[in-house]
Amino acid sequence: MALFWQNVANGLTVGSLYALVAIGYTMVYGILRLINFAHGDIFMMAMYFAFFAISIFYIPWYIAIILVLVATMLLGMLIEKTAYAPIRNAPRISLLISSIGVSYLLENLATVLFTGVPRQFPSIGSLQNSLVIGGVTIQQLAIYTPVVMLILVALLLTLINKTKTGMAMRAVSKDFETAKLMGVNINRTISSTFAIGSMLAAVGAIMWGQKYPQIQPYIGVMPGLKCFIAAVIGGIGNIKGAVVGGLLLGMLEIMIVYAQPGLSGYKDAFAFVALILVLLIRPTGLFGEKVTDKV
Amino acid sequence: MEKNKTRFRGIASGLTKNKRRNLLLSMIAIIALTVFLHFTEQGATVGSYEVRVLNLCAVYAVLALSMNLINGFTGQFSLGTAGFMAIGAYTTSLLIMPVSVKAKVFYLEPIVPWLENVHWEGNFGLFGALLVAGLITAVAAFIIGFPVLRLKGDYLAIATLGFSEIIRIVFTNTQSVTNGSTGIKSIPNTANIWWTFGVMAFFVVFMLRLMKTSYGRAFKCIRDDEVAAESMGISLFKHKMLSFVISGFMAGVGGGLMASVLGAITPLLFRFILAYDILLIVVLGGMGSITGSIVGAFLITTAKEWLRWLDAGFNIGPIKVPQIAGLRMVVFSALLMLVILFYRRGLFGNKEFSWDGMFRLIKNAPKRVAAWFKPKPKGGGAK
Numbered sequence: 130m131a132l133f134w135q136n137v138a139n140g141l142t143v144g145s146l147y148a149l150v151a152i153g154y155t156m157v158y159g160i161l162r163l164i165n166f167a168h169g170d171i172f173m174m175a176m177y178f179a180f181f182a183i184s185i186f187y188i189p190w191y192i193a194i195i196l197v198l199v200a201t202m203l204l205g206m207l208i209e210k211t212a213y214a215p216i217r218n219a220p221r222i223s224l225l226i227s228s229i230g231v232s233y234l235l236e237n238l239a240t241v242l243f244t245g246v247p248r249q250f251p252s253i254g255s256l257q258n259s260l261v262i263g264g265v266t267i268q269q270l271a272i273y274t275p276v277v278m279l280i281l282v283a284l285l286l287t288l289i290n291k292t293k294t295g296m297a298m299r300a301v302s303k304d305f306e307t308a309k310l311m312g313v314n315i316n317r318t319i320s321s322t323f324a325i326g327s328m329l330a331a332v333g334a335i336m337w338g339q340k341y342p343q344i345q346p347y348i349g350v351m352p353g354l355k356c357f358i359a360a361v362i363g364g365i366g367n368i369k370g371a372v373v374g375g376l377l378l379g380m381l382e383i384m385i386v387y388a389q390p391g392l393s394g395y396k397d398a399f400a401f402v403a404l405i406l407v408l409l410i411r412p413t414g415l416f417g418e419k420v421t422d423k424v
Numbered sequence: 425m426e427k428n429k430t431r432f433r434g435i436a437s438g439l440t441k442n443k444r445r446n447l448l449l450s451m452i453a454i455i456a457l458t459v460f461l462h463f464t465e466q467g468a469t470v471g472s473y474e475v476r477v478l479n480l481c482a483v484y485a486v487l488a489l490s491m492n493l494i495n496g497f498t499g500q501f502s503l504g505t506a507g508f509m510a511i512g513a514y515t516t517s518l519l520i521m522p523v524s525v526k527a528k529v530f531y532l533e534p535i536v537p538w539l540e541n542v543h544w545e546g547n548f549g550l551f552g553a554l555l556v557a558g559l560i561t562a563v564a565a566f567i568i569g570f571p572v573l574r575l576k577g578d579y580l581a582i583a584t585l586g587f588s589e590i591i592r593i594v595f596t597n598t599q600s601v602t603n604g605s606t607g608i609k610s611i612p613n614t615a616n617i618w619w620t621f622g623v624m625a626f627f628v629v630f631m632l633r634l635m636k637t638s639y640g641r642a643f644k645c646i647r648d649d650e651v652a653a654e655s656m657g658i659s660l661f662k663h664k665m666l667s668f669v670i671s672g673f674m675a676g677v678g679g680g681l682m683a684s685v686l687g688a689i690t691p692l693l694f695r696f697i698l699a700y701d702i703l704l705i706v707v708l709g710g711m712g713s714i715t716g717s718i719v720g721a722f723l724i725t726t727a728k729e730w731l732r733w734l735d736a737g738f739n740i741g742p743i744k745v746p747q748i749a750g751l752r753m754v755v756f757s758a759l760l761m762l763v764i765l766f767y768r769r770g771l772f773g774n775k776e777f778s779w780d781g782m783f784r785l786i787k788n789a790p791k792r793v794a795a796w797f798k799p800k801p802k803g804g805g806a807k
Contacts, residue, residue, distance in 0.1 A: 162578075163578070164578040164581070164582060212761060212765070215765055216764070216765060216768070219768060222499075222501055222577070223764055225501065225578050225581060226703065226707060226760075226764050227761065227764045227765065229700060229703065229760075230757060230760040230761040230764055231761065233697075233700050233757040233760060234754065234757035234760075234761055236757075237753040237754045237756075237757045238754055238757075240749070240753070241748055241749070241750045241751050241754055244749070245749070245750070354582070354585070354586070354589075357582060358586075361579075361582075394593070394597040395593055395594070395597060397589065397593055398589070398590045398593045398594070400586075401583075401586030401587065401589060401590050402590070404582070404583060404586055405571055405572070405583055405586065405587075408571075408574075408575055408583060409571050409574070412575075412579075
């Protein structure tokens, strides 16, 4: 039974991490109708930023985290300004290829700058220490991650529902053209969307580094794809959906391997199977609104 | 004039002067290429390293055509090429490997009995193996197409990418069939330059013909406007499926050729990065241009080899740049970005090469160059 609860805690941790990164996908998709392939690589860059700040420059972790968040935020905004803004009115396929290009560029750039040698992610505070609750040994991370995730989501929802920027975001995602006509500053709104998404990815990256402390330039790809899938499961464009989707996917992955250890080699394939099932049965996801094609 | 006309009989009779000229030029080009290939095969023109690069160019051209058919001509953004290539590559290698080599390669876990004594030898063997590889891949594409082709745009992209990764993960885990993550080595290099260029030429002609049929036109129609295509009575699913299956077949054959050219494959080779590499070729050449895919494949593949000095370290005047592994790939990914940002149509757009077009280009070149230096007229000109 202890093993079962350990796996539940594990699933909850991984699920919360997926949720944090999935929010970035869902927000960008909601506004630009673009799968930001580069989001997983922004996540990877955040891990490297944290590694350099803490392990190389010996900055105390509480200051380092702030620096990493800011750096990642700037990176996200820079990517949007250089790679997406100039071709915003081009066919959507060009935007998609551009995001693939950014992803490709960041991976290769990371290989050149940081070399392909895997690095050890620094441990932060006591997050990696274990904790015994009622005979079940879990990492402290399993408690902190969901809590941090929930606090950030609550903040984000307040921002989106209560502030002017949030209102602009909602307006742009509802109807791009009309929002523009109504005087919404499109450029600023999109920039802030990327900024928020990238910052959440950075938080996810730091927590991820505590759980899987090995960094290499391609580390962001699999989590990136999976988090996008989580966003689709929850209904893309919907923040609560991304959270639920992330938690579901994390749980599913850990629990299937727990129930059928023989399948552990196929762990990375579950998410894709889940994606295809969701797209076939309920393409709008759990919380998505129905979209009709206009001619 | 009368005299002139009677001189051309047979195949060229009844053609206009320009058409006759084009036919002649095409024939000269084909003969020149054949002669070049003959001497290259004999080892008279270039070294074995260059032959290998040329082989890879042709293989990438086939792969680019495969991706262009579904992405550029049918407008369905599929990123599953790498997975299909993996199927083709493994099928071909397992069929053409000698029995003794198989025993040596599969040392961790013996190969399944039904593949153990299969050995298709020589050129006929390779032909059969490539055909089987193509067919198996086509069947896989058919099965995957059922759920996937209901999706559109970026969802399709991510779902095909997902299937491609699933294929790779399955191949990593089926130790007794694919030798798992160790991969397969000592694959016979039966595919020489005749094979790679022959297969490429076959697919180029096939694509040119296909695009002139009603199917080809239907593909383009779906790309340009799905709703209009459907209301004109084109069955969307049927045509998308057909395009996807043919594209899968080509990717399978291309993967098989690649396995024989490279001589060793591992599941890691068939990561989605490979699909990005091919995407770069297709985008640079022009989505929806057969010529573009060929030119793109040759340009990118040779440039990738030629730019190896970037990785090895070089000097810019007095500044010494040390050895940086991977710098080459940064250049290529930046190139993909630049093309998509500033030159979205690629080299050829959706046009094809023609002798007439080339002569027009040469004729108009002075005017065009002059236009660069002229100040541009201000105000809204018609686009």
